[in-house]
Amino acid sequence: MNFYTTILGSGAALPTIARHCSGQVVNINGFRMLFDCGENTQTQVRVYHQKMQALATIFITHLHGDHFFGLPGLISSMHLCGRKDPIDVFAPKGIRQALETMIAVSGSHIDFEIRYHELTHTEGCETIFENLRCRVKAFPLLHSVPTYGYLIEEKPRGQNPARRYAYCSDTGYTESFLPYIQGVNLLCLESTFNHAFESVAIEKLHCTTKQAATLALKANAKQLILTHISARFKEPEKLLAEATPIFPNTQIAADGSQYEVHY
Numbered sequence: 276m277n278f279y280t281t282i283l284g285s286g287a288a289l290p291t292i293a294r295h296c297s298g299q300v301v302n303i304n305g306f307r308m309l310f311d312c313g314e315n316t317q318t319q320v321r322v323y324h325q326k327m328q329a330l331a332t333i334f335i336t337h338l339h340g341d342h343f344f345g346l347p348g349l350i351s352s353m354h355l356c357g358r359k360d361p362i363d364v365f366a367p368k369g370i371r372q373a374l375e376t377m378i379a380v381s382g383s384h385i386d387f388e389i390r391y392h393e394l395t396h397t398e399g400c401e402t403i404f405e406n407l408r409c410r411v412k413a414f415p416l417l418h419s420v421p422t423y424g425y426l427i428e429e430k431p432r433g434q435n436p437a438r439r440y441a442y443c444s445d446t447g448y449t450e451s452f453l454p455y456i457q458g459v460n461l462l463c464l465e466s467t468f469n470h471a472f473e474s475v476a477i478e479k480l481h482c483t484t485k486q487a488a489t490l491a492l493k494a495n496a497k498q499l500i501l502t503h504i505s506a507r508f509k510e511p512e513k514l515l516a517e518a519t520p521i522f523p524n525t526q527i528a529a530d531g532s533q534y535e536v537h538y
């Protein structure tokens with residue numbers, strides 16, 4: 276069974292030509308789910324052939340602009356392209372107000388149902404979505420607004436063990452969510468800063484390369500992808516050099532890269 280993620284945007288709050296704002300499409304045997312929808316995600320969906328109208332389930336980590344400002348545009352384009360199928364949007368509380376306001380003040384008419392699922396739990400790990408192929412769970416992260424990490428678990432056929440993929444962005448260093456993601460096959464963590472900016476990372480509730488690598492180590496993850504890279508870092512190999520002594524199986528995400536969730 277195919278299980279992989281396609282990174283649409285690997286940058287932090289300020290988009291650059293090299294790195295767009297957060298967004299990725301997780302594909303489990305043809306079922307595609309969008310995680311985060313920063314500005315310009317709809318264009319990235321097309322650039323990387325992710326079939327816009329096939330996206331029926333969207334998960335937003337938090338309501339900072341670099342994670343959801345692309346959503347009104349994506350939904351508008353889905354409508355303009357003739358969508359009739361409903362869409363499910365999972366996000367922290369506030370997403371309904373934000374989207375409905377954008378749709379109302381712009382005089383837009385959306386010809387399909389948007390089903391809002393606002394997340395409010397402040398502790399624990401809850402199953403929020405399930406179908407025949409997978410289960411998605413959400414757990415709180417440590418950030419300046421309510422933020423959720425997502426764990427995607429496949430439902431295997433036959434004797435194969437279930438692979439698990441966790442996406443955690445944005446978060447400051449905390450070990451609170453590690454019990455939920457122990458032993459994940461693939462972990463995608465934010466790493467906004469390098470080690471030299473550790474005090475800034477602590478203040479702004481983001482992670483450094485070393486902190487992210489430490490979290491991956493403590494989670495007993497099998498593989499790590501670092502994303503949400505600040506625009507100030509132009510040389511990803513230098514970030515990688517800080518992470519790999521702690522967690523060797525690390526890669527720096529790049530826009531357009533695909534990462535398979537290996538057994």
Ligand SMILES: [Zn+2]
Pocket residue numbers: 287288297339341342445503
């Ligand atoms: Zn962010």
Ligand SMILES: [Zn+2]
Pocket residue numbers: 337339418445
């Ligand atoms: Zn944020």
